[in-house]
Structure formats: structure tokens, C-alpha cells
Amino acid sequence: MPSDDFLSLDQISNLFPQLENIQLIGTKGPQQIFSATLKSNFAPVILRLVPTEEADVFGWTPEFVIRSRAIVEQSHQGLLRVYEVGQAGSFTFIISAHSPYPRLADIEKIPQIKPQTALTIIRNLAEGLLTLHRKGIFHGGITPKQITVRPDGGDALLLPINIYPAQPPVDMGDFASPEWVTGAEPAFTPGMDIYALGLTLYLLLTRTTPLEAQFAMPSSLIRCSDEVDAVVSRAINPSPRERYRDMGEFITDLDKAIARPAGGISAAPAKSAVQPAIALNGSGKGQSNVYYYLIPALIVGIVLTYTCILYKKDVAKIRSDYNEQVQKANEAKADVVRKANK
Structure with a gap:
């Protein structure tokens, strides 16, 4: 989008008198992103702004705006607070709280945290999402980019809406559930959010993804219990039927794992999910449980590998279609201007 179509800071100030200290911090396609402060309570916020005529292209459909409004003041x-969603002038906007913490996507900025802390963080996020699920609102776009974590691991916040709804599953990467990627389930479900939280827990525990770790169980990479392996493997099971069906059930098992987070650690981290299974000929504690949980992990490996192929195949087309729609919209506006000047 040409820079001429963007609003100046003075124009933003006039449109949003409830804000002060407004600063442009970035753009994403037709979207402008500002940091600001709410005059009412001095809270730091982020203002995201998209031209309403291009909102559908970006993914901010009327249905998305209605769903986002339902989250306001939750x-x-x-959960990060969403203060306001609506229209100002010819723009659609979202004003949400601004967290000073690094995003989980920048995990190298976050020191290693203990398993119990990681479990507690995920439980807190799950409890926040449960308040939305009870209202029939599902996130559908949880990724490390949407989560901020205090560097000491003592706190984490999730933005309760997917602010880039036009772009899943591309931007979601491995965090898009298999049924969403394949189209087997066209609508958001609790299981999709649980799947993403399960992968987030794996990342917090091991500082890597199942794909990068060749689908090894957390207990083969860090010191944690079988209960931790159990809750992770069920949460990321590729089959919605075998996964947790609702957030409350997930929280119950997280509580069990929090009560017993520690466990043994392998002599050396497993290079793949197959190696721990070979070791099951022995009689070590918990080995049968580990074997049981490796089966869905192997399935996850197959599904995610297939998912990656889909991403590589579709990402160019999705981006091309998006750019083409934006270009057509801009050309149409230019035609209107030219005709008006004749």
C-alpha cells in the first residue's frame, strides 16, 4: 500500500482523542500499528488500524469484528486486555493492552524456566481461554507471537484474538492443528486452542518444537515426570477425538502434572522418538507409559511433516492472492480519482 494512504500522527490524534503519546511502531500490509497511552488510566496500549474498505482483504470481516467486540473488557x-474494537472514520481498529515482556517467539531472550513454572504458565493461559470458550469464543490463532512472557518466567499473557485472521495456517506454522490445515474442521473448536497450548507447553519445557526435536518426549530432553509427558502428548495428539475435548479437562491434568512435575532424565537426549521406544525392553520406571505416549507423538511427526509440505506449497499462492487483491483495490481507487479529475 502506498505510504500516502497512511494517516499522520495528527490525524490519528483527532480520530482517537482517548489516546495520547501516540507513536507509529510498524506496518503490516494495509495495517498501521501504534503505541499509545490511554488517557483514562494511563495504561500502555497498542492501536492497530486497517482501512475499512480493505478490512475484508486483511481478514477483519464483520464476523471477526463482532467476535472481537465480545472480548472487549474481558x-x-x-489474557491481554482488549479495550476497544470498532470503526473511526474510514478505518477499523483494535486497541489492546501493551505488554513490555518479550514474545515467546523470541525465546532466546527468556531464561530456562522450571517445568512447574512452565505448567503453571500454560494453566493460567488455559484458564483465561476457558472464560472465552464458555462464551462460545475460540481463539483459533495461538502462536508464540501472540504470547508475551516475563523474563523470569513468572508471568505470561496471551492476546485473546488472532489479529492476523486472513493468514492462518501460514503464520501459525506448526501451531495450526491438523484438522484446521487439512480443512477437516472448517470452524474453530476448543481442541484447536488446546493443540496450540500443548505445543506452547512443549516449547516452554524444551525450548524447541516437536519437529526440531524429532518428536522426542519432554522427559527425554529435560528432567520432568511421566505426568508431564502425558499431558503434552494428549494435548498435541493429531486426532481431535484423542485430544482433550475441552479446556477444563486439560486444566485438570495440568494440575496433576503441576503437583508432580519432576522426574528422571535420560542419560542422553533422544535423537528421535524411535530411540526411547527401543529402550523399552528394559524395566525402568515409567517406560511403558513413555512408550504409550510415543505412539501419538510419532503420528504427530507424520502429520506435521505433511503440514510443512502444505505450507511450502500454498504460502506463495496465498501471498500472491493477497497482494493481487490489494493491488486491484488500489487500482480501483486510482481509477475513481482519475475519473473525478477529468
Whole structure:
């Protein structure tokens, strides 16, 4: 989009008198992103702005705006506050709280945290999402980019809406559930959010993804219990039927794992999910449980490998289609201007 179509800071100030200290911090396609402060309570916020005539192209459909408005003022310690969603002038906007913490996507900025802390963080996020699920609102776009974590691991916050709804599954990467990627389930479900939280827990525990770790169980990479392996493997099971069906059930098992987070650690980290299975000929503690949980992990490996192929195949087409729609919209506006000047 040409820079001429963007609003100046003075124009933004006039459109949003409830904000002060407004600063442009970035753009994403037709979207402008500003940091600001709410005059009412001095809270730091982020303002995201998209021209309403291009909102559908970006993914901010009327249905998305309605769903986002339902989240406004929902308060939970695991969720970033969304203060306002609506239209100002010819723009659609979202004003949400601004967290000073690094995003989980920048995990190298976050020191290693203990398994119990990681479990507690995920439980807090799950409890926040449960408040939305009870209202029939599902996130559908949880990724490390949407989660901020305090560097000491003492707190984490999830933005409760997917602010880039036009772009899943591309931007979601491995965090898009198999049924969403394949189209087997066209609508958001609790299981999709649980799947993403399960992968987030794996990342917090091991500082890597199942794909990068060749689908090894957490207990083969860090010191944690069988209960931790159990809750992770069920949460990321590729089959919605075998996965947790609702967030409350997930939280119950997280509580069990929090009560017993520690466990043994392998002599050396497993290079793949197959190696721990070979070791099951022995009689070590918990080995039968590990074997049981490796089966869905191997299935996850197959599904995610297939998913990656889909991403590589479709990403160019999706981006091309998006750019083409934006270009057509801009050309149409230019034609209107030219005709008006004749």
C-alpha cells in the first residue's frame, strides 16, 4: 500500500482523542500499528488500524469484528486486555493492552524456566481461554507471537484474538492443528486452542518444537515426570477425538502434572522418538507409559511433516492472492480519482 494512504500522527490524534503519546511502531500490509497511552488510566496500549474498505482483504470481516467486540473488557490475568474494537472514520481498529515482556517467539531472550513454572504458565493461559470458550469464543490463532512472557518466567499473557485472521495456517506454522490445515474442521473448536497450548507447553519445557526435536518426549530432553509427558502428548495428539475435548479437562491434568512435575532424565537426549521406544525392553520406571505416549507423538511427526509440505506449497499462492487483491483495490481507487479529475 502506498505510504500516502497512511494517516499522520495528527490525524490519528483527532480520530482517537482517548489516546495520547501516540507513536507509529510498524506496518503490516494495509495495517498501521501504534503505541499509545490511554488517557483514562494511563495504561500502555497498542492501536492497530486497517482501512475499512480493505478490512475484508486483511481478514477483519464483520464476523471477526463482532467476535472481537465480545472480548472487549474481558478480564483475566492470563489474557491481554482488549479495550476497544470498532470503526473511526474510514478505518477499523483494535486497541489492546501493551505488554513490555518479550514474545515467546523470541525465546532466546527468556531464561530456562522450571517445568512447574512452565505448567503453571500454560494453566493460567488455559484458564483465561476457558472464560472465552464458555462464551462460545475460540481463539483459533495461538502462536508464540501472540504470547508475551516475563523474563523470569513468572508471568505470561496471551492476546485473546488472532489479529492476523486472513493468514492462518501460514503464520501459525506448526501451531495450526491438523484438522484446521487439512480443512477437516472448517470452524474453530476448543481442541484447536488446546493443540496450540500443548505445543506452547512443549516449547516452554524444551525450548524447541516437536519437529526440531524429532518428536522426542519432554522427559527425554529435560528432567520432568511421566505426568508431564502425558499431558503434552494428549494435548498435541493429531486426532481431535484423542485430544482433550475441552479446556477444563486439560486444566485438570495440568494440575496433576503441576503437583508432580519432576522426574528422571535420560542419560542422553533422544535423537528421535524411535530411540526411547527401543529402550523399552528394559524395566525402568515409567517406560511403558513413555512408550504409550510415543505412539501419538510419532503420528504427530507424520502429520506435521505433511503440514510443512502444505505450507511450502500454498504460502506463495496465498501471498500472491493477497497482494493481487490489494493491488486491484488500489487500482480501483486510482481509477475513481482519475475519473473525478477529468
